[in-house]
Amino acid sequence: MLSRIPGFYELSPEARIEKLSEHIRLTEEEMSVLQGAEGFTVNEADRMIENVIGYMPIPLGIAMNFKVDGEDVFLPMATEEPSVVAAASNAAKYTYLNGGFKTSYTGSIMRGQIQITDLEAPYAALALIYENKQTILDICNEQDPTLVAFGGGAKDIDVQVIQSEKEKMVVVHLLVDTKDAMGANAVNTMAEAAASFIEETTGGKVVLRIISNLADQRVVRARATFDNPFNDDGDAMRRFLLAYELAIVDPYRAATHNKGIMNGISAVALATGNDTRAIEAGAHAYASISGNYRALTHWERGPNNNLIGTIELPLAVGLIGGATQSHPVAKLAIKLMQVKTAERLSGILASAGLAQNFAAIRALATEGIQKGHMKLHARNMAVMAGANSDQIKSVVEMAVKHQRFRYDDIKEFVKALNQE
Template sequence: METSRIPGFYNMTVEERREIIAKLYNITDRSQLFSEQPLKTETADKMIENVIGTFPLPLGLGLNFLINGQEYAVPMAIEEASVVASASYIAKIVRGAGGFQTEATERIMIGQIQVVGCEDIYAAKRAVLEAKESLIQAANAAYPSMVARGGGAEGLDVRILNEDASSAYSQMLVVHLYVDTCDAMGANIINTMVEALAPTVEELTNGKVYLRILSNYADRCLAHAKCVIPPKLLKSEGFSGEEVRDGVVHAYEFAASDPYRAVTHNKGIMNGIDPIVIATGNDWRAVEAGAHAYAARDGHYGSMTSWTVDGEGNLVGELELPMSIGTVGGATRVHPMAKLALDILGNPSASELAQIMVAVGLAQNLGALKALVTDGIQKGHMALHSRSVAIAAGATGEMIDIVAEKLVQLKEIRVGKAEEIMETYKDDR
């Protein structure tokens, strides 16, 4: 797209926004994609069991994102007020500093084979390692189409767990199969491969194989985002840029030091990432699990992000996370809105999509921290939340904005007060 800056987008009607997006992305068939129920019940019934309907979420666009010099309007499916607005606001600030810089490692996912009951666990480990090349070949033979796409199994390792005899758990051998899944998330690919290897591994180890499944702790499939922001761009009403910068650093240090704070801090990061994972038809539970495990990789659960000050006084933010996502297969091929989301993003590779996600996660974290160290989180959040409260109280049409505005003025964002306001307007009539 030419630019992800669309001034006044939030003030437009939904139909006006759809018109702009349809033109920007050459969406010709708008009837289904922008209908009230784009996911047909008969399609949903084939996706999961015991279907009784579908459960829509609001789908918005995170605007202003400049990532590695490229413009992105980012589809975000989420019910929480202020997330899309906050991410877009920070993206506008960061683009003034040159945008986000991102990179990613190779897309190597991990399959695990658990072996127990080995008579000699060290001999078993040696036997598997000696057969490493033949095992890799066998894994690729189990899924040749992945090899044809340029991916496939390319490494193998063996670990011994609970080696100490004093451990409360059984001693076991774990085989790790490393697979390049290209643009697929790779769950079915990896599970097929490790299940195919299980009988051979049993023979080699003289043990019993139990679990053979992928790991969602994709620490060889990482995405990294960085931004460098001059303090002048952080200036807020009543706060200098330097004050905001230092407050953000102190807030990060709090999360890095205390797991009670880190959990909420990191939840805010995932507020930016999960909506994209959902919008693109990916597995947000897998991404969440891997992200939180990575935040505790040194034995202490801490902040996923880091915020520091460089030698020139700039605020420097960084975020690195495992990203077990894909752009082919699964719901990305079935759900019409997932297809639309990927179209809006320019049909990125899985690596590019992962980098977009961590950039938005970094933006969302800064948005929360900036609010916390200045006016507090409630001022902006509750202003947006007031509309949901008005709807919950029964407001419709233009009355929603009238009631919401009054709630903000009174600084009482609650359903009971909204109902009182509505009764007042009824009496006035």
């Protein structure tokens, strides 16, 4: 399979899905689900959340040119924001001949927190918990024998004394290997099961029993070399690196820098039915773990005017449970990527984030972010202004030709087409 299909963006949606089907072997029914002709229904939505009245479709695009750990991959991206899919595809093209993206994974350990209060001797309670570690782990693992059978389950504990405004409390961290699941349900069940024993052992009162979304033992790293992205323009390279350096030291810039990263990661996560809020919370917490909020990526000048980028962040994603299995489009998105493990999915998400970050900084360091973005946004404004499907391309061409992208300008272009 090759993720590079020349002119893919110029094809119709129907032609694009036919091209994908040549590689992924989609059935007619699967193609119909992706195109919205059948598949997700109000009844299915009603089984997923409460008080359902309908559902809200989000555009699903495919980012091209990605090679991750030696294998080509199509990236499904669910997003309402113009330029995200195009930017990721363009960025990945610069890495393709250099081997694409290389990733590493620390493992699938998640933390469950059990908070104990009203302790007369917090440090003695900490010691007691460690003395009874095996019993706690046994209680946890009794809750999910299937996970344990696959080599996962509660593996260790980490106990901390934390000074709050009113008292010293003890917080037990259950370290649970969730394997190919995100793991929230498994971890929360274990934390609740162990709470009573911990109360009896310490004489304290358990308050919270819940997973932490700061998955600092489930960290993914990705690296890529971008081939001479500025065509030997040393000044453009310098501006790129200066823009990156500001995101390392200035939280106001870092917030936008990291938001751009999450444009890529969250789009793929949403397409696959994973919890985008948990992923984003963990990423931003990790960006602050040093005590200062900073960029999640690093950029360095390489040989031959190449640019080397790396990213490091926690990614708690899964292929088992939740919407990954219950949402028909999410299941097909996973099929399109041909992923079999959470580790592989994590590496792909990190690669998407690194590509998106490269594209954003490159635009900022050269022509500015708005030129390409507004060209794509003009399509949305054309629809808002009443353009029909046959007019949208002409409206965008007129906007680009005259460099006029305000809504009032777009309305004038539509009006002119209607008068012809």
